[in-house]
Amino acid sequence: MGHIIADLKETFRRGNIFIQLIYINVGIFVIGTLINVFLRLFEVSTPDIFGIFALPASFIGFIHQPWSLFTYMFMHAGILHILFNMLWLYWFGSLFLYFFSAKHLRGLYVLGGICGGFLYMVAYNVFPLFSSQVAGATLVGASASVLAIVAATAYREPNYRVQLFLFGAIRLKYLALIVIGIDVLSITSSNAGGHIAHLGGALAGLWFAASLSKGTDLTSWINWILDGFISLFQKKTWKRKPKMKVHYGNSATGREKDYDYNAQKKAQSDEVDRILEKLKKSGYDSLTTEEKKSLFDASKR
Template sequence: MDIVGDIKRTFKEGSALTRLIYINIGVFLLLKIIGVFFYHSGQSIPLYQWLSVPSVTEALVQRPWTPITYMFLHQGFIHLLFNMLGLYWFGQLFLYHFEGDKLLGVYLMGGLWGAFLYIVAYNLFPAFNSVYGLLLGASASVFAILVAIAFYDPNREIHLFFIGRFPLKYVAAFYILLSVIGISSTNPGGNIAHLGGAFWGWFYIYQLRKGKDMGAGLVGFVNKIGEFLAGLFKHKSKMKVTYRKPPRDDHEYNRQKHKQQDEINRILDKIAKTGYDSLTKQEKELLFKQGKK
């Protein structure tokens, strides 16, 4: 079973939604594994403190990366599970109307607006004067996606367990109301961040209808960083590249197509006998390319 290879392939070929979910899960597992090693060594390392957004501006200046890292950070499995379910459900609805770059823009900018409103509130309102808070989680970004798609397609109905079908606009309004009420609960910072994300989701669609993609600049910058990092870690291929000449006539063309179909049939027979995991990497790639035609 080539699990690592399959993960790499689905990450590379998957949508922006797939990649965001993979990154969130990957960060969660990585930090948990690192934590186990430090626990058994008798040491402690404040990983979550260094990656979460602090409410105190002095600490934020020392950790300026946190408004980005916090939106991929989850301390508990239930926290991760519910955020990823929301990201998947609402992200799928978003991708029904828009391409992946726009989803990434709403996710990132929604998270940044959530962090911004959280920092402003904790340093502006007297209720938080003596509170040192830490913000983490993807919920502000998920709220941004939910409100964006609800504002764009308000009457689209979704099925809610044990309740039935409801228009998206009421679902978004309900969650926003819960966040407003929840500011006075045990998680005021998280609920404030939800409202920041919700604002961005509305503002993004409002500007998009005017022809302005307000997240395009950030997404372009992120894509350039991704291309740069990919170039650094890309291994030079040791495979010999050969170029096939195009078929000279219809007879040659039909012969090549017949040969390719025989190979596909052989792979399908192999799957039927021994399962998909028994395929080689080359066989999986050939099957995938054939499926895209």
């Protein structure tokens, strides 16, 4: 068991940001489900733990649990719910990193969830159709966050083709339009809240990509907060400073190593700039397999 946990930790540490987000979502779902199964077996009456982290539709409910605007995007109502969300996050998370950075993905995941949750609350408190439901309705799921990633990728590279089972190749812009269209047509269905949140997430993704193309990163403040929060839990290791040692002799070898390293870094940077320029002019499909790999590796550095 210890080896399994160690392997999971190592995979999480080495994984891309979308892999880490999948681990977090699945981990929360598994732990929550196991706790629920255990308590039900012993018929233990407990408070609604799930509801504490779900986003209420009413503004009064939200005031009592403001953290739910963040926590709801990591909660899921069932196996199929989390399965499809994580599959979409895996597929489009990997594609997103071809065009944006890992921090952009992390920040947009949160931004999409916030915008989706906010639109959900506004809609349920504005439209008369939901007036009888607003008091007890809640929202969970990463769908809004995932749709933000899909929409941003489609905005950045609209003509990129993805292969769909049974449907064949389809351009990203059409896939995004189909998904958004389905959500618009479904906002009066039994899962109205989920579809409204999807639209909020998609709008956030388009907003992010459009702003970034003009030089404004809408996720910078989110990443600043997340980095500060993460740093609170990182262990500080205090090491004794080694005594200074003086080496006599020819230092040319050291200078040569520094020069080689700097030259290599510059060559890598120039290559990435060349690929990005080609991507901008001719699109993603024009890149060779080696160029795609170089761009993907650069996004992880």
